[in-house]
Amino acid sequence: xxxxxxxxxxxxxLDPQGKAVEKALxxxxxxxxxxxxxAKQIKLELNQTNKEKALEEVKKMCEELLVNCVIEDYExxx
Numbered sequence: 001x002x003x004x005x006x007x008x009x010x011x012x013x014l015d016p017q018g019k020a021v022e023k024a025l026x027x028x029x030x031x032x033x034x035x036x037x038x039a040k041q042i043k044l045e046l047n048q049t050n051k052e053k054a055l056e057e058v059k060k061m062c063e064e065l066l067v068n069c070v071i072e073d074y075e076x077x078x
Contacts, residue, residue, distance in 0.1 A: 001046050003058050004077040005066060008039035013071045042066060051078055 009015050015037050022036035048054040058076050067074045 001048055001051075001054055001078065003044050003046050003054065005042040005044075005058065005062060006039060006075045006077065007042065007067055007072050008037060008074075010071055010073050054078060 017038045018036040021038065022033060025033045025036070044058075046054050046057065048057065055076060055078065062074050062076070063069060
């Protein structure tokens, strides 16, 4: 089963990488761009056929290793 985890900074957390990209886009003439935020995506294959168990296992992975829950939010897509 393929799992996709989308991870982004929580609202209110500064995103210096996003600001740098936004500034660079403006420098290249893309002035209609604002609010750039950088996120990451993790894809993995899980040897699990039960969706509920898979979701439980991936949530545990996120909370123990993959996501900094203090500053990041995540979404799991099965």
